[in-house]
Amino acid sequence: MKALRTIKRYFRDAIKGVVRNFSLSLASISCITITLVVVATSIIISYNVENFAESIRQDVTIVIFLDSDATEEDRDRIEQSIRNTGNVESLIFKSKQESAEEAKNENEIFSTIVDGWTDDTNPLLDSFMLKVKDVEKIKQNAEDIKKLDKVNNVNYGEDIVDQLITVFKVVEKIAIGAVIALIIVTAFLISNTIKLAIFSRRTEIEIMRLVGASNISIKVPFILEGLFLGIIGSIIPIIIMIYGYISLYDFFDGKLFSSSLAELIEPYPFVYLASLLLLGIGMLVGMFGSWRAVRKYLKA
């Protein structure tokens, strides 16, 4: 019963704190709001970059051309060797006849040329299409496969894939670093704003201590107050993010540069998850900020 009353008092005091010190609460809330909007933007950017990188990774294919005199045993042996690398997502064999068919369907000029070929005159080569699990090992895999007997050539668009991987890695690191840095900066910014708010209430804290309030019972209402400020402060960023991202997605029709490689993440459930993340960050920095601010006044 006593514990329940105490908890009730904590919540009541926290709400009272927000309402009675409204101008300072508003300062803290705006501070949280502004930074969370920036954090939201960073989250959207970093997740989408991650998504681009992922789709490119999944799309990278190594094409392995076999020598024209490769027998079926060679084929099986090479397939086995490729599988032995352990970095195989999918491996498809494409005979030169299939390649010819594909070329035929591509356009009319090809079609007439290919029609003139017989199995013997077909200049195309049998090939394997390999998709790897870990794109970072692709270079090593390609070199290993190239050394196999009866492998004519290995091709995966080396230059562009290497470059893209490097660029995405950098962009991803920057975006994640920015989000983390922003969260830390926000926490301290909020901590200082709340410190100002609490500074004007130091007499209150002093009197609470004088009449025998334990440190915890002083801290808890302030930390709850920070929690409420965090929740209130994250409302606007969440609304902006949900509507902003959905309209952005609709505006670009789901992809940047009309490229299938730069598809934006589907708005649902992404916006809800990101909202939860924002709310969580808001609550955490609010609580951390108050905790850090009130700690100072609880020393003797």
Place this chain on the structure above:
Amino acid sequence: MELIRIADVQKTYKNGVVALYDFNLSIKKGEFVFIIGASGSGKSTLIKMLYRAEKPEKGSIIIGGINVAKLKDRKVYILRRKIGVVFQDFKLLPKLTVFENVAFAMEVFGCDKNEIQKRVMQVLDLVGLKHKVRQYPNQLSGGEQQRVVIARAIVNKPKLLICDEPTGNLDPDTSMEIMKVLDNINRMGTTVIMATHDRDIVNRMQKRVIVIEEGKLVKDYERGQYYHESIKNY
């Protein structure tokens, strides 16, 4: 029965000023003790150490079985719940009414609402402010504000009431009213320690008087002695 025992206490501030030196004092339960001395004599330091706003660097201060000198910051509340403190500058919360200011001290314990209502009205009656419960501190006179502070200090029925120049900001008549309230509280069994500059009050009250000079206890007058000797000395 002994309530307070101060033994070999020494306190030096960071700037090297020695506030108290080799200080010994014993106070019995139910006593009314004045602590007098000039500004800078160490009187305030002593009072502050009693409610653990300052910590001595040497010696022990035992109040009702608690060694205040060794009390950790986060355990200070245990001491504060057993004592009441009254200040010269009141320390009331301006945004709370008289009732709320007094109730505040009970709320931190998680007391029941009805219990708070009953007890707060009881102590406000005791200090003669029952009719002003809904007013805010800035609507009260200095004497009335000080009575609210006293009500807040005794609402939890402390064994010890510590007063740091409670009449420092009040005129002589109002001061005497406050002293009557404190005397009443003392008669009901609470030990009262009061630091003051006001010789007139000390003369009229006829209580035990402790004189501090330059951080040392120089005189300890028994009840009723101070008045006569002060006539001789001053």
